[in-house]
Amino acid sequence: MYATVLALLKKDLLIEWRKKHTFFGVMLYVAATVFVINLMNGQAESSMWNVLFWITQLFVAINSVAKSFLQESEERFRYYYTITSPQAFIIAKLIYSVALQCIMSLLTLLLFHLLLGSPLENNLLFTALAALGGTSLSIVFTFLSAIAAKAQQNASLMAILGFPIVAPILLILSRLALKTMNTVVVNGWWGLFMVLILLNILIIGLSLILFPFLWKE
Amino acid sequence: MRLRWWKLLSIVLVFYTLYFGLMGEVPSKDILNETIRNLYYHVPMWFCMILLFTYAFVYAIRYLSSNNIQYDLKSAAFNKVGIVFSVLGMITGMEWATYTWGEPWSNDPKQLGTALCMLIYFAYLVLRNGIKDDEKRAKISAVYTIFAFSLMIPLIFVLPRMVDSLHPGNGGNPGFNAYDLDNRMRMIFYPAVIGWFLLGKWISELKYRTDLIDYKKLYHE
Numbered sequence: 001m002y003a004t005v006l007a008l009l010k011k012d013l014l015i016e017w018r019k020k021h022t023f024f025g026v027m028l029y030v031a032a033t034v035f036v037i038n039l040m041n042g043q044a045e046s047s048m049w050n051v052l053f054w055i056t057q058l059f060v061a062i063n064s065v066a067k068s069f070l071q072e073s074e075e076r077f078r079y080y081y082t083i084t085s086p087q088a089f090i091i092a093k094l095i096y097s098v099a100l101q102c103i104m105s106l107l108t109l110l111l112f113h114l115l116l117g118s119p120l121e122n123n124l125l126f127t128a129l130a131a132l133g134g135t136s137l138s139i140v141f142t143f144l145s146a147i148a149a150k151a152q153q154n155a156s157l158m159a160i161l162g163f164p165i166v167a168p169i170l171l172i173l174s175r176l177a178l179k180t181m182n183t184v185v186v187n188g189w190w191g192l193f194m195v196l197i198l199l200n201i202l203i204i205g206l207s208l209i210l211f212p213f214l215w216k217e
Numbered sequence: 218m219r220l221r222w223w224k225l226l227s228i229v230l231v232f233y234t235l236y237f238g239l240m241g242e243v244p245s246k247d248i249l250n251e252t253i254r255n256l257y258y259h260v261p262m263w264f265c266m267i268l269l270f271t272y273a274f275v276y277a278i279r280y281l282s283s284n285n286i287q288y289d290l291k292s293a294a295f296n297k298v299g300i301v302f303s304v305l306g307m308i309t310g311m312e313w314a315t316y317t318w319g320e321p322w323s324n325d326p327k328q329l330g331t332a333l334c335m336l337i338y339f340a341y342l343v344l345r346n347g348i349k350d351d352e353k354r355a356k357i358s359a360v361y362t363i364f365a366f367s368l369m370i371p372l373i374f375v376l377p378r379m380v381d382s383l384h385p386g387n388g389g390n391p392g393f394n395a396y397d398l399d400n401r402m403r404m405i406f407y408p409a410v411i412g413w414f415l416l417g418k419w420i421s422e423l424k425y426r427t428d429l430i431d432y433k434k435l436y437h438e
Contacts, residue, residue: 143364151348151357160343161361164336165368168376199371206367210360213281 004084008092012068016100022071026064030108033059038115046119046181053112054133054170054177060104061137061166062159065097068142069149070158086212090146094207097138105134119181126180133173136200140166143207150214172196223415230412234258237405244402255313257405261413262306263331269299269417270338270366277362280355289355290432292362293345294425298417300338307331330373337365351432 016023033056037044044052072080080089109130112118120126141162148158172192179189238257276292279285310328311321322328344361348354 147344147357147361147364150353151344153344153347157344157347161340164333164340165365167333168330168372195371195375199368202367202371206364210363213356213360216356 001085001088004088005092005095008084008089009096012092012096015071022067026060026104027107029063030056030060030104031111034108034111034115041116043117044119047178049112049116049119050174050177050181052116053108053130054174056108056112057105057130057133057137058166058170060108061101061134061141062155062162064100064104065138065141066145066148066155066158068093068097069145070155072149081215086215087208089215090142090207090211093146094139094142094204097142098135101134101138102131105130122180126177129173129177129180132196133169136169136173136196136203137166139200139203139207140169143203143211146207146211146214169196169199224419227412227415227419230408231416234405234409234412238409241405242401252313252316253402255309256402257409259306259309259313260406261410262302262309264410265414265417266299266302266306268414269295269302269421270369272418272421273299273362274366277359277366280359281363284352286351286355286432287429289359290428291421291425292359294428295421296338296341296362298421298424300335300342301420302417303331303335303338307335326376327373330376334369334373337369341365 037052037056041048041052106127109127141158144158144161144165145155147161148155151157172195176189176192176196234257238254243251243253273292273295276288276295280288280292310331314323314325314328315321318325341358341361345354345358348357
């Protein structure tokens with residue numbers, strides 16, 4: 001199992017490395033988005049900064065994670081079907097997209113600091129939240145991109161399916177992030193934090209249970 | 218048409234609710250006044266929606282374990298009628314909120330939770346109608362139904378309770394909590410829930426049966 005997951009992960013990373021242009025494409029997308037925000041808004045004040053950060057995260061997640069299943073062709077799925085178990089396959093995909101999204105989150109954060117100023121009091125906590133947010137968004141979209149790929153649809157279907165599900169996650173994240181700014185005291189911070197963690201566990205659990213059914217033709 | 222006992226019961230209970238809901242005595246409360254009667258129409262819509270979605274969820278699981286297309290059609294029918302009830306619940310709620318909260322939409326956490334839940338199920342319709350192949354459509358919509366339903370539960374039951382809500386009974390707002398719901402209202406409210414739910418189940422089964430006929434026609438069975 002571990003060996004299979006590692007092999008699949010290595011394959012995804014290799015593909016990523018050989019098709020560097022897509023990876024740098026997403027990076028450029030992030031940079032261009034932040035730059036446009038900077039042009040339109042200049043240095044944003046803290047609550048606006050927070051909102052813009054999470055919205056950027058959402059769009060980056062849709063663009064980067066969408067590739068995880070949608071880039072695989074039908075024939076390749078059939079090949080994987082003969083050599084791996086569905087659980088190993090989805091676990092490898094989850095790890096891969098979480099890693100990719102975390103890199104993108106940190107990059108976005110860096111660019112936000114550079115171009116939009118930094119209203120943060122607690123940088124470390126916000127960085128941790130950005131990584132957690134990237135993880136949450138990427139696991140939701142990984143499973144949804146599996147659905148969209150099986151339905152032979154494009155990334156826009158994935159976005160339609162995903163928006164209502166990630167909206168509460170983004171709400172929780174932006175509330176959690178308020179703690180890292182000077183403005184307000186957030187009531188029930190740990191409660192919300194635990195809800196987010198439990199939601200993540202629930203989504204991973206559902207992906208592991210449901211993916212085998214999508215997998216079979 | 219076979220008229221089963223529960224269908225008869227649903228007709229009786231819905232008419233009972235319609236008549237006594239408007240004519241019965243209600244406690245007079247500040248702000249709420251006569252709008253308290255909305256309890257018989259608005260709240261049962263949500264109960265009904267949740268129950269119909271639960272049926273759809275169970276049928277989706279049964280489809281995945283048996284691959285019987287009839288379960289898929291049932292699951293889809295319950296989901297679709299559940300969506301109709303969610304729209305009705307939203308309309309009755311917004312109408313009520315216009316007179317009690319002063320505006321139809323006030324970003325109340327429960328309203329938001331429900332709006333998101335409606336979006337999830339609208340997305341279900343988009344997903345389902347986008348797939349041509351029957352078996353594939355059945356499988357993917359079953360998977361999505363299970364995924365959406367399992368996430369909807371924390372959305373509308375847990376999250377709104379963690380923050381203050383304008384809804385009656387939350388955060389010190391006047392309304393239908395244990396003290397307000399007096400026995401006269403209970404006598405109408407519980408039958409109303411049962412009556413509307415049976416009606417919803419009845420409509421769903423009719424929808425399922427017409428869908429099954431269409432399906433059989435398509436394959437000349």
